[in-house]
Amino acid sequence: MATHILTVNETTFKIHLKYMFIGTGSDGYAHQNGALADILSIRENDNIIFYVMNVGFFGIFKAVGNVFYDYNSYPNFNPQYLDSQLGGKTLTYRLRIKPFQVYKKFISEWDMMENPLHIKDNSIFNMQWSWIFKKLNANRGCLSIDNKEYTLFLENLRNNNSQIDNVYNYNYQDGILYPLNDDNIKYDINCTTEVPRTEDRLNRINIEEDLRILFTAKGNTHTILNKVLNPASNGNINFISNEVLCSFSERKMDLLLGTDQNKCLLIELKNYFVFNGNIYNQIKEYGRWVCAYKKQYNEIIPILILKAPRDVAKRKNSKYYKYLSKSDKENNITSIWYKDITSKINHAKVKLKNENIDKLSELEVYIFFTNMNDELIDFKKI
Missing domain, CATH: 3.10.590.10 (ph1033 like domains)
Known part of the structure; x- marks a missing residue:
């Protein structure tokens, strides 16, 4: 509650x-x-x-x-x-x-x-x-x-x-x-009969805010979201705070979720496939603040959610795709851009662990997939 x-x-x-x-x-x-x-x-x-x-x-x-x-x-x-x-x-x-x-x-x-x-x-x-x-x-x-x-x-x-x-x-x-x-x-x-968003609209992810709205509306009751929330391990969500601030430097996280197992899920959302130092510092500093001031939590779980990268480039000289050609996909040869981002993410996981922030667990990173109608269909942990 x-x-x-x-x-x-x-x-x-x-x-x-x-x-x-x-x-x-x-x-x-x-x-x-x-x-x-x-x-x-x-x-x-x-x-x-x-x-x-x-x-x-x-x-x-x-x-x-x-x-x-x-x-x-x-x-x-x-x-x-x-x-x-x-x-x-x-x-x-x-x-x-x-x-x-x-x-x-x-x-x-x-x-x-x-x-x-x-x-x-x-x-x-x-x-x-x-x-x-x-x-x-x-x-x-x-x-x-x-x-x-x-x-x-x-x-x-x-x-x-x-x-x-x-x-x-x-x-x-x-x-x-x-x-x-x-x-x-x-x-x-x-x-009192008009709903703010229909079920179909809730599941359609056009912008980053749509994903936040889905989490706040359907946390605990959405099968696809539960791939991230993992209630079997983390417990049921009993507290949701949207666009949370900490510190006078105005650090923000998209969502802070508490569970009935006294776990804290810190979730940052991006509607594209990206990672950089600003995202890392955001997660680290907010995790540090929760560790220092929210003593009721037994574990703090940082979660980054990114939109899945576009799959195969449609023309030559493209850059921002997972694969630059069908042949590359068949041989699982990923693009330099994709390798760079995944390398930064893997490095960040190690770096965050070495920060030695009490109760802060390993960074979990998920990508989400949508269909041709922009409807959320899946999450995959990377």
């Missing part, structure tokens, strides 16, 4: 509480890959926390059902359901919620992140690093935090606070939550 923090303003927060839903998106945009990947990482019964800008954090709620799409999707609502009440704020991807442990008062950003009196044992290991680094990428409206950060958050939220009843819905006024409990006010169930 994971926890997700949704950033809202005071106007939209009242509507979220009244109609019991969350949403994310970018104003005026009917589609946004980053927002979609973020919200698709939410699973039913995950924890939901609201961060009200310039106020603080409120919670805790639970996710209900699946993500649905809302942008010119439902008759008589243009461009979206509850648009006028939301003040025109575009919330393209939405999900219903229910109360879990709802507290009357908020916890301020200062008390959650920076107040030394609220940092457990005055230890840097007990700081809200996910939220701190989220501030470096402030355009993100949905952030996932792990169980340790959630536990620290809950301890602070409960401090000098009062839990209120679980009711149909809530009201918000002057920094305080109140039970509204009006069963006549409900999210229109007829406006």
Whole structure:
């Protein structure tokens, strides 16, 4: 189970509480890959926390059902359901919620992140690093935090606070939550039927973001993805964080996945066949950071996923193919370009092992294959 923090303003927060839903998106945009990947990482019964800008954090709620799409999707609502009440704020991807442990008062950003009196044992290991680094990428409206950060958050939220009843819905006024409990006010169930991506579209990989979206949407339940995730050995995914940051130098990884076996899968995705020093340093430094600050993981597994190289060159003087001719393929003579990249990858595996980063396992590298319709069909470990 994971926890997700949704950033809202005071106007939209009242509507979220009244109609019991969350949403994310970018104003005026009917589609946004980053927002979609973020919200698709939410699973039913995950924890939901609201961060009200310039106020603080409120919670805790639970996710209900699946993500649905809302942008010119439902008759008589243009461009979206509850648009006028939301003040025109575009919330393209939405999900219903229910109360879990709802507290009357908020916890301020200062008390959650920076107040030394609220940092457990005055230890840097007990700081809200996910939220701190989220501030470096402030355009993100949905952030996932792990169980340790959630536990620290809950301890602070409960401090000098009062839990209120679980009711149909809530009201918000002057920094305080109140039970509204009006069963006549409900999210229109007829406006929850449009899926953000069909199964066919989810499996079609046109750009790198498509692969991230597939992992966030289908981690644990997708036979082809499980060739990489390897649940039999690594355990089932119980935490998904999309486009994660670490360190103030803004190092990024495409995905950080936690499992019920306390393993951490660090995944970097490339929609072409490539390897260089920047990719290596990215994997090394993020692995080092997780090793230092995420003590709950017993093993950190770095994974690089590349698109399979084009197979056979169609004309002479080509370069960026695995084989430069049919004859080369028949005799398994690979191109200089292909040999160079695979050599760099093999060297990187040895080099990363020699970095002696605690709990960091050997780099796993996979290539993915698509068919003529760009649909994902397989992964192969190299």
